[in-house]
Amino acid sequence: MNLEDQIAKIVRSHGAEFYDTETVNENDQTIYRVYITKDGGVDLDTCADISNDLSPLLDVHPPVGGKYFLEVSSPGIERTLKKPRHFQSAVGERVKLKIAGGEKLRGILESADEEGIILRNKEGEHRYSYPQILKARTYFDWANNS
Template sequence: MQLDDLAKQLNLVIYDTELAKEGDNFIYRIYILKNSSNKSVSLDDCEKFSRLISPILDLNPPTDEKYFLEVSSPGLERKLTKPEHFKLSIGEIVKVKTKEKEEIISKLLSADDENIALEDGTILNYADIKSTKTYIYW
């Protein structure tokens, strides 16, 4: 069974994964979101998912090296780097930096595999985007 299928059992979505080396240690990070319009993840969600996937990762580890598992939320202002990230963030305010050095803060209205559309009327191809993250007015 895949990790995505296990996440669905807990009403979660795997947002992203990374295998990072910090000092002498490898850390396998799994970022999760709620599979609903209320995307806030609790510590309890992270713990339940970690317990559910640990036996599977024992059999199929992400690396041949010894590693630590971290399951967490990607945060309120999370990076959007894949079309799937944009699709999961529809309806949220985003801060987009274009390759032409323009910065746009607007609501993300739609996203497909090639473009995003913002509430201010901007349509951008992913190739024209330098970076994007969800944005919270503080």
């Protein structure tokens, strides 16, 4: 079982789902972030409980070299989409894509499977395979949701 599988198992034991990880450097500190999702939203108590349970695992299997800080949080309303399951969980949401060749698109994610996605925008429906998608993220239309 790889480290992400072990993290996912701990996250699931708290009634949440493992979303992704990232390692960032902020203010000369390395931060290892574990992103989780949960029906009804992620609260601070859940993040703290998962962090407490992950710490012993990460002490034995460090996710990065050197000193780091562990942070457990929600990926947020505007989140990066990398894996097929990320796209599948975002069906029906607004997404921004950067496609190979530099084209930038916005639209509604109509569907997603293991091969790719269908994006609907004012030009119609378009299918993109995952290798064609360089960057993707959900976005919230703040102007129309007040």
